[in-house]
Amino acid sequence: MADRESMQYDVVIVGAGPAGLSAGIRLKQLADEAGRELSVCILEKGSEVGAHILSGAVVDPRALDELIPDWKERGSPLTVPVTENHHWVLSRTGKYAVPHLMMPPFMNNKGTYTLSLGNLCRWLAGQAEALGVEIFPGFAAAEILFHDDGSVKGVATGDMGVARDGTHRPDYQPGMELHGKYTFFAEGVRGHLTKELRRIFALDSESEPQVYGIGLKELWDIDPAKHQAGRVIHTQGWPLDDAWGGGFLYHQENNQVALGFVVALSYKNPHLAPFEEFQRWKQHPSIRAILEGGRRVSYGARAINEGGYQAIPKLVFPGGALIGCSAGFVNVPRIKGSHTAMKSAMLAAEAAFAAISAERAGDTLADYDTALHASWVADELKMVRNVEPMVAKFGGTLGTMLAGADMWMRYLKIGLPFTMKHHPDHSQMWRQDMAPKIAYLKPDGVISFDRLSSVFLSNTNHEEDQPIHLTLKDPDIPIRHNLPLYDEPAQRYCPAGVYEVVGEAEGDPRFVINAQNCVHCKTCDIKDPPQNINWVVPEGGGGPNYPNM
Incomplete structure (x- = not known):
């Protein structure tokens, strides 16, 4: 567009998460070591760095050790080492602990x-800026730009001040073009630009489909007498039935616990509601005992890559690369992915710096793809590559036993001679008449809560008069197709109450999208059975504002 200004950088990075920030830091480190100038910018759609970051989290510092070896001396937020590790298998009222020696x-x-x-991302942003990386929070990359030969030229940020009807409000400002010799996409899970790149460059042509879970999280201030800094608890079993997943509860600093629940999006019952399963899980006697007397202070949700090694797409294309969760490097049984995401970014940075230094800018970064598959990231993910598909196929009990045996065999170098396949999550749902309805109890307002009060705690905000960023390819499908077949499951799989069917009792059902509630989890884009919902980026700065998640 003629009215858009442009800026030129050596490397443009989309997303200020662990991967994007690590890439920026590594690029600047390499430039400093070589005594040359290198311009790097990072775009972040959240209102600030960290505003859209949500994870458990237990962090393996392996990649950080490589990136910033003196991170302890620099005041990083990694101050609470894990001191206890528990794995509970829950029944409705009881539990038994899995001995750690079995793993x-x-x-x-x-x-x-x-x-x-x-908070780790906020600290990494400070390290990046000290090296000269330019970070632009509140600017959402909305469009991929291409050279005439089809290679990626950069990205454009979204226009600001566009009204819902498409007209320009008085505060209208056109987007900015950012051109790079290379553009790294570090959008996180199911990034909307990454989805386009996968299609345009057929990046998934040789990999299994990516599969996902939805992770819901709360932060609680608990009774100091119950707090044990560094205590880590993971659970599986109740309350899930045909679905699989589990809970976590991490004792962090300042008498806080981070707790959450993950449901694999391969679940079949259209009546299942991940948010309600999370609230039900908290009522288990062993979990409730920790929370009673405490206070919930934050809530959020985010999709998680669960496809593992066999779902990693081709990582490079002319003019750019996928890094971090845009590609999917989560180690599902370890419930960790930030260290692998950071390492992927460092390898991409090294490949890009070498190409720019050799004046090969614009080439496909084949060295990054090769290096990743020869790295400890690949070694780690290969070790656990059958865990998710085994549990998805055989269920929580038998699947966990088989997955455990497979991990032990691989650890002992006698692994099974095959890699299991995945099936897209949206293709797994049964018709509503084939699945039992689930009776969820009303929230008590003490341990369990409703969605709207939860969204309030996520500090989610969108400019109300802007185009709806949850777009429908066919606006008739929710009522004509999804409602009779699946009782319109968007009403239940969305953790923020975005989707509603109103007027059904009066015989005039209508599909309502409350886009202002959206916490950017991407579940709708993943799970909708006919793949009719397409999540696109809203105005920069919109969405949740997580202070400490």
Whole structure:
């Protein structure tokens, strides 16, 4: 567009999460070591760095050790080492603990830390800016730009001040073009630009479909007498039935616990509501006992890559690369992915710097793809590649036993001679008449809560008079197709009350999208059975504002 200004950088990075920030830091480190100038910018759609970051989190510092070896001396937020590690299998009212000796050694949390991943990103942003990386929070990358030969030229930020009807409000400002010799996409899970890149460059042509879970999280201030800094608890079993997933509860600093629940989005019952399963899980006697007398202070939700090694797409294309969760490097059984995301970014940075230094800018960064698959990231993910598909296929009990045996065999170098396949999450749902309805109890307002009060705690905000960023390819499908077949499951899989069917009792059902509630979890884009919902970026600065998640 003629009215858009442009800025030129050596490398443009989309997303200020652990991967994007690590890439920026590594690029500047390499430039400083070589005594040359290198311009790097990072775009972040959240109102500030960390505003959209949500994770458990227990962090393995392996990548950070490589990126910033003196991170302890620099005042990083990794201050609470994991001191206890528990794995509980829950029944409706009881539990039993899985002995840690039954798990392969790589599954332990020795040397890890529990903290807010958002705060880690804020600290990494300070390290990046000190090196000269330019970070622009509140600017959402809305469009991929291409050269005439089809290679990626950069991105454009979204226009600001566009009214819902498409007209320009008085505060209208056109987007800015950012051109780079290379553009890194670090959008996180199911990034809307990454989705386009996968299609345009057929990046998924040789990989299994990516599969996902939805993670819901709350932060609680609890009774200091119940707090044990560094205590980590993971659960599986109740309340899930045909679905699989589990809970976590991490004792972090300042008498706070981070707790949450993950439901694999391969679930079949259209009546299942992940948010309600999370609230039900908190009522288990062993979980409720920790929370009673405490106070909930924050809430959020985010999709999680669960496809593992076989779902990693081709990572490079002319003019750019996928890094971090845009590609999917989560180690599902370890419930960790920030260290692998950071390492992928560092490898991409090294490949891009070498190409720019050799005046090969614009080439496809094949060295990054090769290096990633030869790295400890690949070694780690290969070890656990059958865990998710085994549990998805055989269920929580048998699947966990088979997955455990497979991990032990791989650890002992006698792994099974095959890699299991995935099926897209949106293709797994049964018709509503094939699945039992689930009776969820009303929230008590003490331990369990409703969605709207939860969204309030996420500090979510969108400019109301802007185009709806949750777009429908066919506006008739929710009522004509999804409602009779699946009782319109968007009403239940959305953790923020965005989607409603109103007027059904009066015989005039209508599909309502409350886009202002959206916490940017991407579940609708993933799980909608006919893939009719397409999540696109709203105005920069919109969405949740997580202070400590």
